[in-house]
Amino acid sequence: MRSQWTLRWLPFMVMAPVALIDLMAGPALGFLPLLTLGPSFGSVYGSVRRTALIGAVALAICIPLAYYNGSLLKWQNNLTIATIVSATGASMLVSHLRLKRERELASVRLVAETAQRVLLRPVPRKAADLQVALSYTSAAAEARIGGDLYEVVITPHGVRLLVGDVQGKGLDAVETAAWVLGAFREAAYDEPALDDVSERLESSLSRHLSGEKFVTAIIAEVRPGEIVLLNHGHPAPLLLTAEGKACTVEPPAEALPLGLGPLGTDRPKAHRVPFLEGDRILLFTDGVVEARDDSGTFYPLNDRLHLLRSDEPQEALDSLRADLVAHTGGPLPDDAAMLLLRRHAR
Template sequence: MDLRPGSPQLRDEAELLNAPFRLRVLTPLAAMLLVSLIDYFSGPDAYLASLMSVVPPLAALTLYPLELVLVSSLGMVLLVLLSRYDGLGSVHDLRLYHGTLVAYAALTLAGAVISYLRVVRARQLVAVSTVAEAAQRALLRPPEPQVGGIRIAVRYVSAADSAQIGGDLYAVLETPYGVRAIIGDVRGKGLGAVRTSAVVLGAFREAAYDEAELTGVAMRLESSVSRHVPTDEFTTALLVGFAAPDTAELLHLGHVAPLLIAADGTVRTIDPPDPWVPLGLGALATGKPRPWTVPFGPGEVLLLCTDGVVEARSKTDGAFYPLAERVPPLVADCGTDLETAVARIYADLLRHTGGRLRDDAVLLLLARAEPLGPPQSADRLG
């Protein structure tokens, strides 16, 4: 399971803050060594010591302010030594030398300020990411690899790079009426979408235990969204129930149709016979949402996703990700290892988009657990 709590840039900055000094100082030291060698082998007739001015800007990228001042001071010493080696006999040369010293000192001061701002920003981002990760985990409580008789694998990715929290939602619960799952997609992003996700998930966690039918669960969700969410917001959702041993019950609320992957690798899109409107738009529809059942036995995998997956565009030609076409070879030889299967699908999705998704996305794989073998005797266990 991978909730992806930090963007690559944020992880890099956090790692840089905690990296040992001997690693962070390598870049400015390498620059000092390179400038010294170039100036030395160019001979006294070439004044290249001024190239040492690259040291403070480079140090600002990796060092803390005090570290930068100390390392830049070493660079200043080398600049003076190299300048003496180069001669500097004329008045013009001395003016250039003094100008280089002033510029170097100014770059050191500016570098220290930039380093301070970089460290403050990185610490703020780490703090925001930590809080957002805690909020995300509280909201999307990661399920165990198996809930009741259903095995689970999930990938969640948020398009919000700094906070890593978005409006896609999922949950899998074991209830008195069998295992029940929900996947949904809130219209919009940001804190408003997070609040709506909290309303939907909170209502589902209550209704899934109380309502004997999925229709009752859906109506409870609709009531909560209508009561607590602004009228211009809506949420697409798909409810799944596993009460019977060889079937799955589904209820469609304007969401992406799921895929059923058979044991032989064939894939079928499960289009709803009677689709209903998304949550929050129930006042525009007549009647009640009605679930339908599909065969779902051992060896089969039910793939649920949000539109961030099927609407992910190719970096080359802008085409949508062809999930139903790409799934068979990615899942075919995984057997009961759902975690490997979802990791392959997610990796293929990133290859399609060029390494980054522009929208929140959830991939949720569900399969029946393998039946346990006959119990062993106490003698054999001993």
């Protein structure tokens, strides 16, 4: 990358003009102390040995120029040499600490991302009479480890699915996501009613969450001719019918997210929506609709639904993801998960 190339050669790009200016100015003006910029910038990129090498180059430039200027053994030049040596030693220490920190951060991030990949298992691409497509876009490097979660399971009670978003980021969010997914995978098989699945999740989280942490989520069950939704404070999904109509599937009443059950009695009410052959439904996390461009405009998801009309759901979802990334012009500020279901003939 261009930025890495610049950081790599920046120390030499600084020391070369300093040497040239000092050579042209002569002994009247002393620019040699500015050679300390070389090892200082060298600590930003590369190893400790490379930083020491840059310091040696600075000395190799300083001594001949001092001899040329007739100040080699004068106290001013001795002070300059001592300054270069001291700056090189300090830069080597900074480089060592930076590399240590980078290794620690990379190790923690690798462990967290590995744990997240284990939790978010690949979803089945076909389930009963459904085609399933998934898109998960990581956020910027400093926010890469998030709490978006999803699951699709085939149970004796039908195809059940979960899309959710844990409050916060980092290892705490991944741990909470693990509790939610573990509880859902068990309850989805055990409980015949979707309301009971919701209660199992709420009960599990009430034992593990502290304070006012919560998880927004949609729990759904696909049935013949319809899909049943339980919305726990999550962004409403979008339904695209085979006839070309599109609508937002708003819940009949607002409900609290998972984990906030003790704060109120509002439980989500099951919402039955016709889901026929050729229909599509898109479930997503708030990282999609809250993504902004350079001017601060939110991603206009409702205006991009034509991208989902492809006969192949995964291709359609990939197109939508590419448009989302293009809208932001770079990495997303938050994770964005999208799950697209398309109903086809058995």
